[in-house]
Amino acid sequence: MxxxxxxxxxxxxxxxxxxxxxxxxxxxxxxxxxxxxxxxxxxxxxxxxxxxxxxxxxxxxxxxxxxxxxxxxxxxxxxxxxxxxxxxxxxxxxxxxxxxxxxxxxxxxxxxxxxxxxxxxxxxxxxxxxxxxxxxxxxxxxxxxxxxxxxxxxxxxxxxxxxxxxxxxxxxxxxxxxxxxxxxxxxxxxxxxxxxxxxxxxxxxxxxxxxxxxxxxxxxxxxxxxxxxxxxxxxxxxxxxxxxxxxVRTEGLTRFGGRRRPHAAPVLRAGGLRREHVLDGVSLAVRPGEIVGLGGLLGSGRSETAKAIAGALPLDSGRVEVDGEPVPAGSVDAAIRAGISLLPEDRKAEGIVPGLSVRENIVLAALPRLARAGIVSEADVDRVVAAFMRRLRIKAAGPGQRAGELSGGNQQKVLLARWLAMDPKVLLLDEPTRGIDVGAKAEVQALIDELAAGGLAVLLISSDLEELVEGSERVVVLRDGAVAGELSGPDVTEEKIMAAIAGENDD
Structure with missing residues (x-):
């Protein structure tokens, strides 16, 4: 009009x-x-x-x-x-x-x-x-x-x-x-x-x-x-x-292309995740060494699904299993003990502690694991921190530098280090490259590939279609809190993800 x-x-x-x-x-x-x-x-x-x-x-x-x-x-x-x-x-x-x-x-x-x-x-x-x-x-x-x-x-x-x-x-x-x-x-x-x-x-x-x-x-x-x-x-x-x-129709390139890695039975199974007005029966599975993308528009339930799996979002019904064992719903501690780690979307509000040092941020979650008879060895902490700073190529003046002084990309790596120090089986990554520069983005994406190649099960949430296509072997698409489609192999393309989001594949 x-x-x-x-x-x-x-x-x-x-x-x-x-x-x-x-x-x-x-x-x-x-x-x-x-x-x-x-x-x-x-x-x-x-x-x-x-x-x-x-x-x-x-x-x-x-x-x-x-x-x-x-x-x-x-x-x-x-x-x-x-x-x-x-x-x-x-x-x-x-x-x-x-x-x-x-x-x-x-x-x-x-x-x-x-x-x-x-x-x-x-x-x-x-x-x-x-x-x-x-x-x-x-x-x-x-x-x-x-x-x-x-x-x-x-x-x-x-x-x-x-x-x-x-x-x-x-x-x-x-x-x-x-x-x-x-x-x-x-x-x-x-x-x-x-x-x-x-x-x-x-x-x-x-x-x-x-x-x-x-x-x-x-x-x-x-x-x-x-x-x-x-x-x-x-x-x-x-x-x-x-x-x-x-x-998009002329592109269709994926990082994995026709390369399919053999996978064992799923290490993570989430079934029928429901929360009123938020999630409507979301189900998905991720195998060891597999990167599964989770796509959809803002508000489709992507972050809520990750939080539900990680125990940070109470559910009305549904189940989460790791290696076939049920994980009590609504318990972050239980999810961590089961081997689930979540890198949240908002690293400033829910992740990084800017006033603490790089060292303190990395070992924040792992301190109970490092303690012996209630005492944490400073030497053990230094060893863990040095190993992850080297492995993730974290650029800082030293482990004592405040995390809030680092670049966005290096802050994201510090968060990754924190959860990798927990030796997880499942890594949930919510917008891991948002707000970081192109070079840091490429480094983080390469690191995710390395982690999956080492046997880690990865759920990758991204609003960047190119990142989903290039980084995932399968993509689960959400719409209005429900699964709108699941794509794998050659079907993982931007065109088909957008079609699923738009509901063009609905009967």
């Missing part, structure tokens, strides 16, 4: 942070009565653009216009008062307050003396929320409701506040199917009233069901805007990942 009079737009917005340009001259236009999809992989700039639109950030250059007039909101509250409301994936209301108070927070009905009319507020809250399928007592604390019901309260609040623009950030992440239907009905009502929606989601089926147009961001740049119905799913996936389907 053409946008003749955008209700909310940006013109050449630039937003930079130290070391990174989050938005690079991005222009975006939301039409009145339009549902506009905003999509992109991790780091594409979606969250930054939303924060610029709602007054969390001020752009370094460019302009934001609302109803045709330049605006510079100083806070999300100021944007909300102007008619722009955001519903975040994590509900940002007050869990200790009642459902009714949350629904009308800041807009409570008042009596003649200016006091809150609680009776009128509760009656109106009950009437409004019944329309969203919520039958709970509105006097209950919001936090006592399920996440799906809380999300619906947040949606009702935005609509009742007469917002002209509603920004929805992964709004169905906590919803049951019936709640999703109510959400989509509410979106249709918003459109009919001439109100506009920015819809952020990784779920392709949802996008094509409710959105009119789509804007694709990649690496802080806008790479496409246009009618969603005219964009094939494979093309949408390729735009998000930065891979041209026509170019």
């Amino acid at each position: 053409p946008v003749t009079a955008p209700v909310l737009e940006t013109d050449g917005v630039l937003k930079a942070f130290p070391g990174v340009t989050a938005l690079d001259r991005v222009s975006f236009a939301l039409g009145q009565g339009e549902v506009h999809a905003l999509v992109g992989e991790n780091g594409a700039g979606k969250s930054t653009l939303i924060k610029v639109l709602t007054g969390v950030y001020r752009p370094d250059a460019g302009q934001v216009r609302y109803r045709g007039e330049p605006v510079a909101f100083g806070s999300p509250l100021e944007a909300q008062r102007a008619g722009i409301t955001t519903i975040y994936q994590e509900v940002n209301l007050v869990p200790q307050m009642s459902v009714a108070r949350n629904l009308f927070l800041g807009r409570e009905p008042r009596g003649r003396l200016g006091l809150i009319d609680f009776t009128a507020m509760r009656e109106r809250a009950s009437r409004v929320l019944h329309g969203y399928g919520i039958r709970s007592d509105v006097r209950r604390p919001l936090g006592s409701l399920g996440l799906g019901a809380q999300q619906m309260v947040a949606l009702a609040r935005a609509i009742e506040a007469d917002a002209q623009v509603v920004i929805m950030d992964e709004p169905t992440s906590s919803l049951q199917p019936r709640e999703v239907d109510r959400l989509f009905a509410a979106i249709a009502d918003l459109k009919a009233q001439g109100r506009s929606v920015v819809y952020v989601s990784h779920r392709l089926e949802e996008l094509y069901r409710v959105c009119d147009r789509v804007t694709v961001l990649r690496d802080g740049r806008r790479v496409h805007t246009g009618p969603l119905a005219e964009l094939e799913r494979l093309r949408l996936v390729s735009l998000m990942l930065g891979r041209d389907p026509d170019q």
Whole structure:
């Protein structure tokens, strides 16, 4: 649909942070009565653009216009008062307050003396929320409701506040199917009233069901805007990942090619991994000396699968086995004892301890194994650290240098050393080359090959299709928390991975 009079737009917005340009001259236009999809992989700039639109950030250059007039909101509250409301994936209301108070927070009905009319507020809250399928007592604390019901309260609040623009950030992440239907009905009502929606989601089926147009961001740049119905799913996936389907069809090179190494029985088996709204029966297996890739878009369940296998994500059901022996679910200690090590995606938040030395970071997890009668030999520690610094070619002034002073690639090697010091049977690598330079990336990839050649079972998670194709013998593709396909041998190509992500192989 053409946008003749955008209700909310940006013109050449630039937003930079130290070391990174989050938005690079991005222009975006939301039409009145339009549902506009905003999509992109991790780091594409979606969250930054939303924060610029709602007054969390001020752009370094460019302009934001609302109803045709330049605006510079100083806070999300100021944007909300102007008619722009955001519903975040994590509900940002007050869990200790009642459902009714949350629904009308800041807009409570008042009596003649200016006091809150609680009776009128509760009656109106009950009437409004019944329309969203919520039958709970509105006097209950919001936090006592399920996440799906809380999300619906947040949606009702935005609509009742007469917002002209509603920004929805992964709004169905906590919803049951019936709640999703109510959400989509509410979106249709918003459109009919001439109100506009920015819809952020990784779920392709949802996008094509409710959105009119789509804007694709990649690496802080806008790479496409246009009618969603005219964009094939494979093309949408390729735009998000930065891979041209026509170019991909001419490549088809893999590091392993026709070389197939003999493998024993799987050392790792994960079956029927389920967690509500996150994983839907994921199953996979990895054999000794094998590298299995785990692909899919952001939010498909890749990291969650690795965390579930490593005991860091509680499960509703499912099983994990190492060498045929069950590993207790939800226990990181049990997973480590069974021989499972996880290199997390965010090495700064979940991995490296920047204030500790290289030496301390490497032996952090292995100290109990090095202890004898509760005493750790400094000589044993030095021997282990020296061996891994040499083996992984960690470039540092010495083992005493602070890990936070190293390059990204060397920090990643320090983390690898930490888990290899545990002598694992299974190594789960979540985005092992993200954020490191080309040279370090090649070194890490070569190291992964060496580890597999030595008999280690490796699960490689990557949003880089080329890395998956070149580095994996098999690839399991996830979509919306479920296995969308499994590729092996000559079928491990970028084209077929993208097709599986897009659902083009579905019957």
